[in-house]
Amino acid sequence: MTLYARVAVLSGSPLRGPFTYSVPESLELRRGHAVIVPWRSQYALGIILAIESDSDYENPRPVERILDAEPLLDARQLALAEWIAERYLAPIADCVALFLPPGTPRRPKRSASGFRPVIPKPRLAPVQLGRALDAERHARLIDEWPQSRRSRPAALLDALRDGPLDYADAARLFGGAANLARWLSRTTLAASDGEQVHLVVGEDEAGEAAAALRRTAAERRQLRLLRAVAAGEVDEADACRATGATRADVRLLERLGYLTRSSVPFAANVLVEAEPPPELTDAQGAAVEALRGSLFADDGSIHLLHGVTGSGKTEVYLAATADALAGGGGVIVLVPEIALAPQTVARFEARFPGQVAVQHSELKPADAREQWRQLRSGAKRILVGARSALFGPVQKLALVILDEEHEWTYKQTDPQPRYQARAVAQRMAQEWEVVTLLGSATPDLVSMADARAGHAGLLILPERIESGRAGPHALIPPPVVEVVDMREELEAGVRSVFSRALDAAISETLASNAQLILFLNRRGLSGLVCRNCGETVQCSRCAIALTLHRPGPLLRCHECGLREPPPTLCPSCGDARIRAMSFGSDRLVDEVRRRWGDVGITRWDRDSARRIGHAEILREFAEGRAQILIGTQMIAKGLDLPRVTLAGVVNADLSLREADYTAAERTFQLLTQVAGRAGRGGTGGRVIIQTYAPDHYAVAAAAAHDYDAFYETELRLRSALDYPPFGRLARLTVSRTSAAEAAAEADRVAALLQERRMRHERSATEIIGPAPAWPERRRGQHRRQILLRGSDPAELLREIDFPRGWSIDIDPVGSH
Numbered sequence: 001m002t003l004y005a006r007v008a009v010l011s012g013s014p015l016r017g018p019f020t021y022s023v024p025e026s027l028e029l030r031r032g033h034a035v036i037v038p039w040r041s042q043y044a045l046g047i048i049l050a051i052e053s054d055s056d057y058e059n060p061r062p063v064e065r066i067l068d069a070e071p072l073l074d075a076r077q078l079a080l081a082e083w084i085a086e087r088y089l090a091p092i093a094d095c096v097a098l099f100l101p102p103g104t105p106r107r108p109k110r111s112a113s114g115f116r117p118v119i120p121k122p123r124l125a126p127v128q129l130g131r132a133l134d135a136e137r138h139a140r141l142i143d144e145w146p147q148s149r150r151s152r153p154a155a156l157l158d159a160l161r162d163g164p165l166d167y168a169d170a171a172r173l174f175g176g177a178a179n180l181a182r183w184l185s186r187t188t189l190a191a192s193d194g195e196q197v198h199l200v201v202g203e204d205e206a207g208e209a210a211a212a213l214r215r216t217a218a219e220r221r222q223l224r225l226l227r228a229v230a231a232g233e234v235d236e237a238d239a240c241r242a243t244g245a246t247r248a249d250v251r252l253l254e255r256l257g258y259l260t261r262s263s264v265p266f267a268a269n270v271l272v273e274a275e276p277p278p279e280l281t282d283a284q285g286a287a288v289e290a291l292r293g294s295l296f297a298d299d300g301s302i303h304l305l306h307g308v309t310g311s312g313k314t315e316v317y318l319a320a321t322a323d324a325l326a327g328g329g330g331v332i333v334l335v336p337e338i339a340l341a342p343q344t345v346a347r348f349e350a351r352f353p354g355q356v357a358v359q360h361s362e363l364k365p366a367d368a369r370e371q372w373r374q375l376r377s378g379a380k381r382i383l384v385g386a387r388s389a390l391f392g393p394v395q396k397l398a399l400v401i402l403d404e405e406h407e408w409t410y411k412q413t414d415p416q417p418r419y420q421a422r423a424v425a426q427r428m429a430q431e432w433e434v435v436t437l438l439g440s441a442t443p444d445l446v447s448m449a450d451a452r453a454g455h456a457g458l459l460i461l462p463e464r465i466e467s468g469r470a471g472p473h474a475l476i477p478p479p480v481v482e483v484v485d486m487r488e489e490l491e492a493g494v495r496s497v498f499s500r501a502l503d504a505a506i507s508e509t510l511a512s513n514a515q516l517i518l519f520l521n522r523r524g525l526s527g528l529v530c531r532n533c534g535e536t537v538q539c540s541r542c543a544i545a546l547t548l549h550r551p552g553p554l555l556r557c558h559e560c561g562l563r564e565p566p567p568t569l570c571p572s573c574g575d576a577r578i579r580a581m582s583f584g585s586d587r588l589v590d591e592v593r594r595r596w597g598d599v600g601i602t603r604w605d606r607d608s609a610r611r612i613g614h615a616e617i618l619r620e621f622a623e624g625r626a627q628i629l630i631g632t633q634m635i636a637k638g639l640d641l642p643r644v645t646l647a648g649v650v651n652a653d654l655s656l657r658e659a660d661y662t663a664a665e666r667t668f669q670l671l672t673q674v675a676g677r678a679g680r681g682g683t684g685g686r687v688i689i690q691t692y693a694p695d696h697y698a699v700a701a702a703a704a705h706d707y708d709a710f711y712e713t714e715l716r717l718r719s720a721l722d723y724p725p726f727g728r729l730a731r732l733t734v735s736r737t738s739a740a741e742a743a744a745e746a747d748r749v750a751a752l753l754q755e756r757r758m759r760h761e762r763s764a765t766e767i768i769g770p771a772p773a774w775p776e777r778r779r780g781q782h783r784r785q786i787l788l789r790g791s792d793p794a795e796l797l798r799e800i801d802f803p804r805g806w807s808i809d810i811d812p813v814g815s816h
């Protein structure tokens with residue numbers, strides 16, 4: 001009887017799949033096997049989802065071969081991939097691919113033999129090279145390398161040092177004329193003397209040239225290698241790559257007794273001593289106890305840890321991790337963005353030395369594959385990484401932690417599948433019986449509503465712990481928050497970006513030698529505005545405001561990267577009175593310098609991070625090399641900087657103005673998180689929020705440290721409009737080269753959806769739009785969107801085949 005395989009094919013095609021192939025008798029296939037299958041006129045990698053006895057497809061082509069003898073994915077991973085594909089309407093292959101090791105080919109290839117096994121092979125422990133002689137003898141070795149060989153070019157040079165040589169004689173004595181000419185062009189001058197050509201060489205060049213010419217290419221590689229180890233041990237692979245040395249070079253030098261080779265097994269790392277845990281506070285202890293109960297019972301429960309900023313959430317994560325490991329389980333720790341979480345990563349590495357794998361976009365591919373392999377083999381049991389680490393091959397997974405669970409980076413927008421890691425983790429909890437811990441000082445409204453409805457346990461850390469304190473812990477009060485009404489400042493004639501209160505507070509903080517943070521709500525919100533017509537200067541391709549960058553000045557589009565010089569006349573009305581609106585961090589730095597002179601400033605925004613790196617910026621400030629940290633969103637992430645006593649929010653309003661149902665929530669989160677950076681040390685903290693909307697409930701609640709007040713108000717508003725957590729959303733966006741085409745296509749699909757809605761009598765899904773998408777244009781494409789709202793907005797979409805140019809986002813972040 002012929003068997004058929006349902007295969008998730010990594011073809012890059014937007015078709016959702018899976019695809020059917022026949023199973024040749026010679027192959028013993030199981031669910032989860034990686035195989036090669038024909039794809040159009042090429043071959044692609046596939047993962048077997050199921051083996052069945054009949055085919056839904058006539059005469060399917062056969063599976064070509066198996067790649068790895070052992071199945072790559074297990075049944076529950078495949079089931080989760082299928083769930084993601086279904087929930088987010090994504091191609092099954094893209095969902096299966098989430099689980100594959102880094103570097104797995106995701107496109108078809110010409111030949112079936114072009115694929116290697118997918119499961120990484122163990123990399124041997126790295127070999128270290130060192131010198132076998134003492135430093136002095138090693139240095140002499142370098143001077144004299146190679147020691148005894150004399151080659152013809154060297155002999156020629158020696159001869160030339162005694163005086164000019166006749167060209168013909170030289171050719172006869174020291175090699176062919178052609179050869180000679182080659183050396184000449186590099187080392188000597190040819191001088192003509194009557195009929196004869198003489199070779200000469202200058203005194204200086206002779207010395208250097210002799211040394212260089214005396215060596216063959218191999219000898220030059222060996223010399224570079226000897227130099228590389230002169231200062232001490234180096235990694236063999238790195239050194240060979242850097243010097244071009246081959247295996248044979250290394251062997252030769254080792255045999256001659258000039259080099260040592262030694263190998264440090266990976267396990268040696270474990271000898272580092274673990275940092276002992278502190279004594280927990282009562283609130284931490286209660287939270288850890290509750291988690292321990294769940295871990296012990298393997299009950300797949302979800303817990304929401306609501307801990308105010310500085311309350312020691314990380315310590316709860318560490319303690320729960322220790323419990324999971326003690327029970328023989330593995331742990332996944334997700335952080336919103338790995339580059340922004342060096343402190344968290346360092347704390348896990350210090351507590352669990354040698355057991356932590358870190359998934360990082362900057363890892364070399366070979367290192368990333370090695371990390372994956374070490375997790376799969378069980379050599380490492382903790383994985384720390386961003387969103388996609390959720391799919392890492394941690395063995396006996398017992399605990400998943402999402403730090404700062406409210407962050408939007410947990411949602412993947414592009415490419416497919418557009419999954420929300422929090423939702424996937426919740427599914428893992430249910431299906432895999434993994435304990436899931438969501439932690440935040442400002443829980444997402446949806447997470448909190450879940451917890452209050454009893455779907456998750458609520459763990460609370462209501463108080464701050466003094467940071468940077470030696471000895472037993474001490475609880476400290478939250479920072480004092482002051483809201484400044486910028487309209488009043490304007491009335492009082494203040495023209496500066498700093499209100500009187502913030503100005504005074506900065507001066508005081510600088511004088512007391514403490515550190516302070518100034519927060520700008522959005523990077524470079526420094527567009528050009530026309531004072532005549534009020535229009536902003538926009539990107540011609542994306543229809544969003546361009547931002548002004550200094551020095552330059554240069555206008556840049558943060559969607560498509562367009563750069564252009566600022567216009568002198570307003571593109572809309574032709575008036576010359578166009579001015580910079582608001583400001584970016586450049587401008588803020590200028591203002592601070594003008595007011596406070598030569599104070600040390602660290603800038604932290606996307607631009608500076610790209611140049612210097614997040615970790616280095618953080619180190620600079622944490623070590624006290626600067627007194628002021630100026631930055632955008634990034635500085636709102638869970639940093640622990642005990643010396644910061646003042647946090648100033650320069651402009652609290654910009655995110656309130658966004659036309660999006662989440663604008664208030666985002667503002668509340670940002671303000672609370674920024675405020676949370678101040679006063680973590682014992683010396684008290686102060687926060688000043690400058691705003692034009694001091695009475696807005698998001699601003700007021702953040703100022704009062706009152707999450708519950710915000711939650712109640714926001715929940716009421718959401719309920720009235722059926723936004724999450726009440727209804728769910730789906731956003732359909734279409735891109736076309738002309739506005740008319742985009743509109744026509746959006747109208748066509750909207751009509752189709754209306755019709756399906758009529759047919760499903762029960763469907764309570766609302767269809768909102770079509771409307772312009774945000775941004776309305778992107779990379780020269782015109783975009784329109786349709787929003788669906790209801791309890792299962794995907795229900796109308798399941799059987800529709802969307803043509804190219806549509807993007808479907810289930811549970812999008814925000815409505816725009």
Ligand code: ADP
Pocket residue numbers: 278279280281284307308309310311312313314315465466467468472473474638639640
């Ligand atoms: P959060 O993530 O909740 O903002 P952190 O985990 O960064 O807070 O903790 C704040 C500070 O308190 C850190 O410096 C941490 O080392 C310290 N800390 C946390 N728990 C304890 C404890 N039980 N004893 C002493 N110090 C603690």
Ligand code: ZN
Pocket residue numbers: 539540541542543557558559560561562779
């Ligand atoms: Zn653009």
